[in-house]
Amino acid sequence: MKSALKFLTGALFIVPMIFVSCSSESETSKWKYEEVENDPLQTRIYKLENGLTVYLSLNKDKPRVQTNIAVRAGSKYDPAETTGLAHYLEHMLFKGNSQIASMDWEKEKVLLGQISDLYEDLRASGEDEMKNEIYRKIDSVSQEAAHYVVPNEYDKMISSLGAQGTNAYTSDERTVYINDIPSNEMEKWMQLESVRFSELTLRLFHTELEAVYEEFNRSQDSDYRKQYYAMLELLFPTHQYGTQTTIGTGEHLKNPSMVKIHEYFDTYYVPNNMAIILAGDIDYDETIEMINKYFGSWAPKELPTYIPPKEEEITSVRSKEVFGPNAEKVSLAYRFDGSDSKDALYLKMIDGVLSNGKAGLIDINLIQKQEVLEAYSSARILKDYSYLYFNASPKEGQSLDEAKDLLIAQIEHIKNGEFEDWLPEAVVNNFKLSEMRFAESNNYRAYMLTDAFILEKSWADIVKTNDVLSLIKKQDLMKFAQERFGDNYAVVYKRTGKDTTIYKVDKPQITPVDINRENQSLFAQHFDSLPEKRLEPIFLDFDKDIYKAEYKPGIPYYSIKNETNELFQVIYVLEMGNNHDLSMGLAIDYLPFLGTSEYSAEELSKEFFKLGVDFGVYSGDDRTYVHLSGLQQSMDKGLSLFESLLKDPQPDDEALGKLISNKLKERDDNKKEKYYIHRGAMQDYGKYGKDNPFKHILSKDELMAVKATDLTDKIKQITSFEHLIFYYGPEENESVLASLHNLHQTPSELMPYPEEKIFPELDNTENLVYFVDYDMVQTELLMISKSQSFNTELLPKASIFNEYFGAGLSSIVFQEIRESKALAYSAYAYYSSPSRKENSHYIQAYIGTQTNKLGQATDAIIELLNNMPEAQGQFEDAKLTALKQIETNRITKSNIFWTYYNNKKKGIDYDIRSTIYEDINKMQMSDLKAFFDQNIKGRNFSYLVIGNRSEVDFESLKKLGKVHELSLEEVFGY
Template identity: 40%
Template sequence: MKLKLILTSCLIVLGMNAQARDYQYQTVNGDLTKTRIYTLDNGLKVYLSVNKEKPRIQTYIAVRTGSKNDPAETTGLAHYLEHLMFKGTKQFGTNNPVAEAPLLDEITQRYEVYRKLTDPEQRRQAYHEIDSVSQLAAQYFIPNEYDKLMAAIGAQGTNAFTSNDVTCYTEDIPSNEIENWAKIQADRFQNMVIRGFHTELEAVYEEYNIYLSDDGDKVWKAMGEKLTPTHPYGTQTTIGTQEHLKNPSIVNIKNYFNKWYVPNNVAICMAGDFDPDKTVAVIDQYFGNWKPASDVSQPVFPEQKSLTASVDTTVIGQQAEEVWVGWLGKKASDLQCDTLGVIEEMLSNGKAGIFDLGLNQSMKVQVAQAGMMPMQDYSLFFLVGMPKPGQSLEEVRNLMIEEIDKMKKGNFSDDLIPSVINNRKLTWQKGLDNNLWRVRLQMGAFINGISWEQEVGELDRVSKMTKQQMTDFANRFFTDGYVTIFKAQGVDSTQKKIDKPAITPIPANRDMVSQFVKDIQNSKVEPIQPVFVDFKKDITLTETKKKLPVIYKQNKDNDLFTLVFRYEFGHQDDNRYSVATDYLDYVGTDQLSAADIKQQFYQLACNYSIHSNADCVNVTLSGLSENMQPALQLLEKVLHHAKADKTSYDQFIDLTLKARDDRKKDQRTCFDYLYHYGVYGSHNIRRDDMTEKQLRETDPQQLLDLLKNLSTLEHRVLYYGPLSEKALSDMITKEHQTPKALLPVPKGKPFTAEQTPKDEIWIAPYDAKNIYMRMFHNEGRAFRLDEAATITIFNEYYGGGMNGIVFQEMREARGLAYNASARYFRPERKGQSEFFFTHIITQNDKMMDCVNHFHCILDTIPQSEAAFQIAKEAVIKQMASQRTTKFNTISRYLTMQKLGYDYDINEKIFRDLKDVTLQDIVRFEQQQIARKPYRYLLLGDEKELDMKSLERIAPVKRLTLEEIFGY
């Protein structure tokens, strides 16, 4: 089916009868998402878009308020309220709301006193008293009951986020749980109770510490300060200030909730498998009595003055240096954003943009990109660039500005704008398959005050844009009134250490269950019957006329295709292929330049990629099926006729080495490399790269010839698309040239997880206010299918999410971390071993608290039959509503093949779930995890850590970044 992307601007209003009531809704002719928009009597907006691919529904509940609406005296409030929305209501999260209420009121008043104290000793005493009252209140608190509710209905993706203009709450639920979901959310949004305050505040501090090491947040803050100096976009941040986080006001939070969390300031966005008539009736049933506010108008701030000259500023941090350039645009609902969105892709689309060809492909800089951020009051258009070796940030900025000047003069291909439009159509086609994409579209329209007619009509509008219009706009918009943020590399001396507060852990009360939770658990819903992939029916194993094996599945939904040439060897067998695929991006052929190649693929609305994974190489081509043949012809030309030259290769090596060095400046990346080093040793996918010496001594044409000769090696064709088997076979036979006999693929040394026969502590250095830590255990245990169901429920019960033991104990009860989890891993390939690890990111002076309590819950696993039953029901409902479709069917087949199965083992796992007991979980944990030797992997600053306590656990092995990175 070919998608027709013609969007009309005709708005129609329809009526439908649902449960004896007419619900009026709006639709837009030509809307490919077929979204219905309802407005209930109390002003609540409801966006509904049906997608029947699988029996699940993505939900967003979006509140039109964010950090822009924070009181100036308590910034970070919107974000903190987002956290507190998970603590329950009078109906859940408590075992006695009447007895609890006066204690919560006392805590509220004590915080009002505490936040105004300045004397350190008085503050310590006041906090101690808050902690004492919190202990009394905690006897009535049932932590994580919201997450138990979501687990009970089989929800996934339970989360929330806060930004400048929005606070949004997300769930992915089974399609038969709409009423239970609505009942829970309606109670939550109308009757939120603030409890567990001081331990959750510690979790927010930990999140703040994570932000301290992310220089991107410093850049955004500086950009806002310069472009919107008298607007909250520039005067306050979403996470808030350290001072305000340490001096919170529950009174302000309650006032904020009462003002903004009202139905006429909220939208429910849903996409998935449901009956919209029945669904809106259910939503009205539970949300219809929610009282609207008389005034939900957004605050008005002084208009931001346009800059008449460029303004520069510098921020400092440990991450790699880069430069940002920003212009202030009109609000998101202004049609100016249409044009800015097209210009963003004209400049950098990853293939044939002005920056892609003029700066990136030609290696004039390391990286140059453009982007835009549409917001409720203003939009931001920005450029970001990273320097190549020996280049200054000013040079990078000037080169990007020069490319903007070329665009203003019309010095770009006439094909660029039509190509941008075609690729936008491709994006829409792909997006329609994705429920999350649909609800994000709905949320953005609601938050930014954009009519649905305008939202879905954007593609039609931009399709009419001309080159002259774009150049005229560029000359008006890209003035000298821009801001430059130089992000220099260095130590940020403004970071302040936050001392660990004296918190008495609150009880987890995991055996307590409110009546509300019991009612949800006992509610009767029509069960969803599981459907597991049947490889004999759902895919076809065939071959081309030249006997090339093919795994085939036909796409009967749209005009998109994915074609993969798959080779069963990878980085562990030959690490040169990773370098070859990267270098290929910078070269042309004997007839086409690198720019020509990128432009032609972009014009065809097709993409290609080559990935050298640990144990496989995939050459992937995807896009519009009508252009598959010319795209495949072009790909074959690129692979067989790529032409190296010494100059480009030397530049490529310089960029590669700088990129490697930049990785060592990023905290998350350093920990990722430490983790792989700790699990796999020195021979791992992160570290096993060609050395600088090898790179410089290698003939670049030999690297490209590796890709040229791929077609001579044993491989398979994977295909999901509209073509028939015969048509595919004919095209592959004609365009993909292979010899009569294929050669065997290379075989090297597999990446193998190391065993941990004794306790060890491995630490690598990074100067930050927090540590990243994992405790890793592996005794070489082989995969046992009969235990898979037990492991699946164990992961859910113990460490899988906010309802898990680890999250409850480490974050909810003790406020030790923002991020804490644990997981028992099944192997990905036959012959590999299972292993287990814990994970936490925590403040430096909380390290030993984390280590000690991890051991407590590892050696003596907390047991709760009630929590176990919720975890078990969650897994059953999640698996029952899973569906393996489209190209994922082929991927699943390959996954099972690697494990040595010719069927989907999920079917057996699902059957076995019903027989798993809490005793099975405890027995498994005690046998495989408790009191085992662990390899502790820590990334942090020794000067800030209690090293003596660590040394009492096991010998400390100090690693350098050079060791874990391999360079």
């Protein structure tokens, strides 16, 4: 199925409107800005005198702001001899500079200069023995330099504001730095970021380089990335899109240049090449004044002229094979002109006609008819070129070429006009609907505005995109497809097999860096002393915030008014799932392929798409959701169609046969997917033992014995069980209830739920190691240990423990495992709480690392789980972060109901955050230490290890506990 996110890429908007781009100047502000009349994101665009672009988007839903600092600097600008540079620079901008995280800059900068010179010597050296000697010197001088550093100080300061989602990403043409901050902390955020980006300091360089090595290894373990990079190489043999990757080559990562990184920063991190994008609860005039105050003094520079390499026309099919352990897939792509061309508009339309998740040609002809296991298309728009990308997973007995030909056949349908006349208009309407949903999110607002800046698109053009797309008719699409699609494509075959191109990175000897947790730079001391503007938390009152009524005996009705737009949701929730009835889950999977006595399955999908309504049924282990959503004006028609499908599904033996065959193929494919093995099969095996929810499925024989009528009978029963109804939308309850009484017919006596199969959680009476062999570069370890039964009194302490100890960039685990010892790219630990009061809390820890580091990394995290370092300052920071997040988070809209519902499942009848907030306020380090000693320290674990058997040190695993090497059949049950 296609993710709704794809409809974001074109920044397509909401309602028909007159579009006017104008410059404005308010009566109370000296600042000129651009805005677009009736812009649904209420965006103002400013440009400071130094060239810095500022996008401000107003959304008052909660007192928080999504902040993106965007730089037109990505991998396409990397020097060819030092690829991966832009990405590595992104990592280093979390390390501080002469002010942030520095205890004695004058002494440190001398040592950093020596380290930089040593790296240049390393690059010039060709002999391994000489390189090793230079690296030993780098390690030695780095140790000395580290004495003058406060690791993770930026992360501590940004967390102290109550920031969430602190991160950054680099791609072809952009590097973007992300935070979600409380709106009352805007000025402190600007003070911090203006200093952060004012200069570059490459400190703790060699340990961070190891983290990037590990990220490189993770990319080598990703079959998707292999296939994607191979496609780019075929499409762009000359342009940097295809000649270099964002992560860089292994050889370049081994021989970095601090000099080149500084040159890159000095060239591209200048105000006339950057943008500040803020979306959320802002005051336009106050905000732009602050931005000018803190960023207006940055000096602009002349930017180098980038001339994109010209690609030759693709005149014949280009193909490539890649190998890896995952299931086979095929991808193909056609190359077009870039974001400023009409090609970009046509690609969005063609992509929408092909694959919109409901009524596209791929959706109907391939997915609904079950001609392949999976398939989708995606229009990918870049500055210099664009491409239309296709991917398909073959079904049982189908070759990759056969799957590829089915994808190409959908293009032929467009050429021949073999699609409905109404489809292009419906695609544009669906874009509008998707954008209406996206506009509620600050994150997506910031993404859209970032896209506009990076691609140098006028906001007026973006806002009117839907109007332009609506002018593209069926005949236009046919003509474009006939002229532009032929044998001018690239195809990549991802086959299951051994990858012989893996690049091995040796483990260097790194002396752990001291973590100076209690130290603070002068800048941080000043930052902490600045006056705070705290907000009061707002907690829910479920009796006031949720309308409650009885629809019928045994069917409660809940609703919340949508005050934002004209979208609705109607959801039926059943307290039963696969653990109650396995065949019900199969029936739900069967439903999308069925029609009624009036409509075929294809006709139903098209009708829903025309109405702007989504429908679906989802069954989990213990819950089933029946949902309908879309435009309020279409609710009654959509509900009528949906209820008719639930009451009158017509059995289809052919569809059932394909479904069963595809399910068996999916099961086989899942045994080839690392994440599915480790986080699905192995995790449940470690938590429950041999008899677990993951393995609780219908056997092959049971699947083959199922009859179509058995499943349609199950579907008819869905709304005959006890259930609740939740409505979120703009309509009044009286009107909604009237529609439901007319359309949602239920028996006078509802059926009780079948008995649930309960899976007892295992007590960790001893340390056990479970190992599964998998062809991969890294090795991954997941540790789990059952704690006590659900207890609300543990929630405040668990919250602070997770913030302080195991989650986030300034946590103890991250500092020790990644920052100090460079043992892993990803490492964390946390104390989890269950979704049901009948279940238990768990301690979980994770490490993903190079195989030859596994022993050290495991020893390090076990040591932390038995002896928690105590740092009073860091504890206070964790408390402050947790409190500010509660103070500034607002649970709104439909989330109010789901908070109530999920609390109720835990036996809680009020907004538990009020208790958590009160308890955190009173908490002392001694309370956290007591929690740690009682719930974390000295526990036995199940160690779940997945990696390459030939490279894993089993002797080190035996030191952890009794080792059980499990086959895939044992963990999957088939």
